[in-house]
Amino acid sequence: MNVTNAHQNIMFSVVIPVHNKSPHLERSINSVLNQTYKGFELILVDDASTDGSSEKLEEFQDENIRLFTRNTPGPGGYAARNLGIKEARSEWVAFLDADDAWELNYLENVCLAIKKEPTAEIFSTNWDNVYSSKVVKNNFFEKFEDLYVNFSLIDFFRENYFIWTSAVTIKRSLLIKSELFPENRCKRGGDVDTWIRCLQYSKKNIWINRTLAHYHKNTVNQVTDNATNPVKQICALATIEKIREDSNDKKLLNSIDFFLSKVVYHKMISDYRRDFKPSLKKTNIIHNLRMRSHLLTKYFIRVIFLEKRRN
Incomplete structure (x- = not known):
């Protein structure tokens, strides 16, 4: 699928927070840099890494990259994401965790969806779960046939599969209105809290019925590791x-x-x-x-x- 010149006026700011994710950086960053759609900036936020990630980030040389550094790591990467949002030059902000990856036509598909649904403020996509020996699809999504599916806050409460952090693109103005990620309140679950607040204010939300992102489950330094970072509160x-x-x-x-x-x-x-x-x-x-x-x-x-x- 070729992107026409008419789409090139849509720009994206892609935010990747990085805290001790050295083994996975090539996969995540290259999945952005090699996108078929070139209208983006890539904001890398080094969240006080100590495992060599800081040095590895310096190796990526691309005109679309903007690298920022924090001196103190923030729980859940929320403060790092907030810094990325504040520094973003584009109205559309897409998130990708440093250990996950996109299909190379991810932004292309989101761009086409924005053209098709111009009043929407949140776009999310299907994703799969990648383990060391298998890939697991999200069975929840099999009931949908349409390419673009409207969803609401009620739908999210019923089935919170509609938004996952590495498969969502949101208007920057909506994120700011919703007061960004809860960097001073939660160690886990802050993403869900943010999506709920965004869905409170958003006019329209579209889920794209294509598997465009990959959630890698067997990675280092996972925020969702219940052994090292147990759930102690419901952030939202x-x-x-x-x-x-x-x-x-x-x-x-x-x-x-x-x-x-x-x-x-x-x-x-x-x-x-x-x-x-x-x-x-x-x-x-x-x-x-x-x-x-x-x-x-x-x-x-x-x-x-x-x-x-x-x-």
Whole structure:
């Protein structure tokens, strides 16, 4: 698919925060630099790395790169992303984590979607989950047939698969209006908090039905590693409770209850797994318990959903 000259007036600022991700930088950065669509700047924010990432970032020489450095690392990379947003020269800001990657036509597809849906302020895409030995698709998305799917805050609460950090592009003005990422409040879950606040204010949101991003699961220094960085709080709780207080929309309020039920129960399951001794994790007993916890989670969510529908 060729990009016409008419599309070239759309520019993107791509923000990659980097904290100790040296083994993965070539994959992530090159997946941006080699994009078929060339209307972008790449903002790399070195978040006080100590593993050689700082030196590796200096090796990338490209006119589209702007490199910034922070002296103190911020939890979750939120402060680094905020710096990237503030320094962005374009109205459209796309995010990519330093250990993930894009298809080479990622920006091209987002650009075409913007042309097709000019009033939208948030664009997200399908992605897959890449493990060391396999690639897992998101089965949730199989029910959609249209290329462009509208979604709302209620849809996000019901199915928060609609936005993932390395597969979302948002207007800079919307991010600023929504007060950016929660760099001083949370160690985990700040992305979800940000998407909820953005969806509060956005006029229209479009999910693109193409797998354009890749979530690499087996990487170093993961924020989502429950062993080293356990979930201790629901980062978005204050935001959600404020929405609840200000709204009389029953569908929205029900979707909030559903979302919080999922979050709380998944935290219970993750804590349950984390507390097993490492020496036991590979036994058949533990494996069976894990499988049962997955099934129980799905059953629990289904019961809540059906109960809400009946009410």
